[in-house]
Amino acid sequence: MTDVLTGDADKALKAKHRAMWALGNYPELAEDLISALGTTLVGALDIGPGQRVLDIAAGSGNAALPAAQAGAGVVASDLTPELLAAGERRAAALGLELDWQQADAEALPFANDEFDTVMSTVGIMFAPHHEASAAELVRVVRPGGRIGLINWTPEGFLGQMLATMKPYAPPPPPGATPPPRWGNEEHVRSLLGDRVTEFSAIRKTLPVTRFDSAEELRDYFKARYGPAIVTYRNIGNDPERVAALDNALVELISRFDSGSCNLEWEYLLVTARKTE
Template sequence: MTDWSLGSYERTAAELEPVSRLVVERAGIAPGDRVLDVACGTGNAALKAAERGAQVTGVDLAERLVRVAAARAQAAGLDARFLVGDAQDLPVEDASADAVLSVFGVMFAPDARRAAAEIVRVLAPGGRALVTAWVRSGALAEVSAATARAQAALSPEDPDGPPPPGRTATDWSDAPTVAGLFAGHPVTVTLSEEGLAFRAPSPDAWVREQAEHHPVWLGARQRLGEERFAALAREMVEILLAHNEDPAGLQVTSRYTIATITRD
């Protein structure tokens, strides 16, 4: 399981802010709404909801990221509270949220059904949850898959073990899968697809940035060792080159879904 306190995830979080902005807009967050940001990271969605006058709580397992989110709220003069907690056992009361948001967060929960049940539990009747997840195709999906393969090769005797960092246990971008996670709950589920462009001066520069700062690739680097990670880095660069949309630098567009779960 990835340790999201490693490195400087806030650098990646800054690149993901457009997604949080879109999710908050799609959720129709209004003044007075009770909003819960699950696996909030550095608080992107939570803070954008607070800017709209919502009553906001953010929850994340990574204590360092919770501190970062709280400091960002204080610096911006926004009223939001942040708690250390698990998406599979949320530290909030039943029916206490008008809106639940999770931007590339709950998708990493090891027990997806339990996390889905928690979303339903905390939603008030008529409430809505918006959950984003990366589509499992495209440049960054292939980079993540390569990272998973490299780490899985270290333990070939355990093919049924938990997925290594870089790959999620459940595909939250797949409509039938998400519908199955919420089957039996009093909710309606719909999915839409969007895209987010990642840019860097070059594929090599992007890989170096991830290796030095991103929790997934820092964890992979530690686990693989420098020689194996160097081979992985070369494979990552080749994947990015194959998908590059900007010959003068690097641009790759990652597709993602927004699942909207509406409580009856």
């Protein structure tokens, strides 16, 4: 099992993560591009009235809001309060009531077996220590309860975008596992192990047709996506590296473009039950 940072080192790491996801405008990106993922996950888990649901790394409510619309009692947790605040505003506009709580996916402030369903949509994958966050995910769902995850695959567009940015980004913290590993079926099976049954993993794609050019898509991420903003800030004093990363991202987008800047972003949909 990967060692998890403790004490001041862990606090500093989590502070960096909170700050990164508060940069740009991730709530806008989530609503513009990936809102369908939350609805897909809620449907796959058959969430409905009377269920108590936890959304881990919920961001601004991509899955939490449709779960509440389906009639569930929802707790939306995230490390970054700015994202939760954006979610609260969206919920108010929709007339929905959810419980928004700041929480670390690697140390959730909830009791054992507290929820009927625990889920995460391209969120828990960014917690650096996968074994710790997986253990917490399983701990807080009741025996026989449902677990649902959507995560970007390593081979898909988002996984490859993160890999493209990695040489230009600040070094990862000690013991961290790359986020897209959560999109690898065998990795997720190993994380959950015999603590779950009825494990299912399906690769699916999300169509993205909003953009007219690779450059427009690249610049959209540069302005709104925390990991991209941090990466560009890391090389901001080196124009040659900035240009190199600009070109690398355009090449990547072009590789996934099926024509007219239409892309399919691959993700892994995982569902399981906690062993009784």
